[in-house]
Amino acid sequence: MIDLLAWPEFKSPVRLWVLVILPVLVLAYLVLMRLRGRVSLRFTNTGVLGAVMGSQRRWTRHLAVAMSLCSLVALGLAWAQPLGTEKVPRQRATVVMVVDTSLSMQAKDVEPDRLTAAKQGAKTFIEGLPDSYNVALVALNGQPSIKMPPSTDRGALERALMGLELEDGTAIGDSLTLALKAVEQAPVGKDEEPAPALIVMLSDGANTVGEGPDAAARTAKQAKIPVFTIAYGTQNGYVDIDGTRENVAPDVATMKEVAKTTGGRSVTADTADSLVDAYKEIGSSVGYEEIRKPITAQYAFGALGFAIVAALGAVMMAARWPR
Template identity: 55%
Template sequence: MTLMELMVLGLPQVRQPGRLWALLAIPVLLALYLVVLGRRNRTGMRFTNTGILAAVVRPQSQWKRHVAVAMALCSLASVTFAWARPMGTEKVPRERATIVVGIDNSLSMTASDVDPTRLAAAKEQAVTFINSLPAGFNVAVVTVSGHPRVVMPPSTDRATAERAISALGTEEGTAIGDALKESLAAIKQAPGAKDADPVPAAVVLLSDGGNTDGSDPMTQANAAVSAKVPVYTIAFGTSTGYVDVDGQRERVAPDTSLLSKIAQRTKARTWTAESAGDLKQVYQDVHSSVGYEQVKKEITATWAFYALGFAIIAALGVVSMATRWP
């Protein structure tokens, strides 16, 4: 690690790091201050009659001097960073993106632990989520069942997407891996997907169970990583949910572990929702994650403001000592 890397460790990125060499003036000035302070203390010891000295020269608070010097050095450091043109990040709305909404429509989604059923609540909140996205976003809809398929290719037509979601019925099985594979294929169908600089894409996958069919979900998660597509996952339903199949009552708890691993592998977020209200809040959080992006911007003015604040405090300290305020 170079000296420059040590100097900027933990500090903001700057456009012109070469100017940070000015920071070396700070330890030099601090050492000079300590030397002068030591000589001043030794000189003061020559006056043995401290009573007379106190009557002639009013003592000054040492802490004021130290604070003034410290603030002056902090101001110098802040000015140096402002001069080096520091960079920060700002969260701004995306103008374009491709979002694939995966909805589990397996038989377990008929469970009524979520009112009125898991599938009905999931469809309603998915429509609300899609309608909340910017008009320029392409939206695709993929089913998550034993045989996943793209029921709505990427499009900005919200009405068609709503009809596709409303028409979803239940199917047997849950192939999460194949649903991810279909989602990645859908992204490639989006307008501009084959351009040199394609628009960003993301998958929002809702499921209430574990993987029962198809390819390995983690293999497809690795494919999403290669395609630079984050997969946001939602584990929907309660651990006590059940369905009646052929006269047998089966418990259908969401596989939170698998969904969490998929999200973590693709550097995305994962949520759990046990009610329609929870799911509504989750989709709002998803909107904040996929609807915005972090953009780098220069924050020179911020560091200049820090420098001004430190300089004002240092000036007040100097004026206080010069006018012998209490």
């Protein structure tokens, strides 16, 4: 539903000059009201005045005028061809899944363990994407790699996803850079134009090697590719490496900054169920795009509604109701 009180963008904003007439009409109404008051003072016999002028309620008169002005405002806005935003399903898209496979993903704070739950969550997310989407898979670790180039082959993608194994290191920046390269491998459509691209990154730790995430995020922003991030795991998660227990809390701040820089969305997940919910939340954005469309009819309908109320007010003023 369009909010008629909101100020939209207009296809023909130059036509808004017509609204300049409204202050003139308001001023004219106030002048006429003042003159009417002076004329009323000439009649000393108020009974005769009431018989001649009829019984008119002041609020009815003001309501009719106010609604008439509102109708003119709505018509003026409609004439300028307002534009609204509507979310529609994407017909084509390239989605690059970046899944953390660093050693911290063996933590069991998410049952049965982080990596197993991440695979299942990503699998469910991919199954919910339209078949026409090209989906790629990048493994996020110390030496990230493209496990599956953009493809509509869901079977091959699932096998690549389930085959992910733990590796040492967490190179968030390098993984994001590699995801951008994966986007370039996506096939073009019949119009020879590349499909809109998005990156979905799941990570449970902080960047430990390679390029910083900030630089890679700026590159993604320049390419107009939003990155949706999931900060995965609990703050108390830990792993035992070489006999030493290490805390592996997710770097929520970095994930949020990457998403903010690129125009994506950042969510958190600390259980298997919340991970599924996080993917669903991201899917609501990935699967749709916002398009601009004319909403002139809504404003014209609003103008009609105001005009009807104004007409009713005029009828109430003109009619003489039995006493």
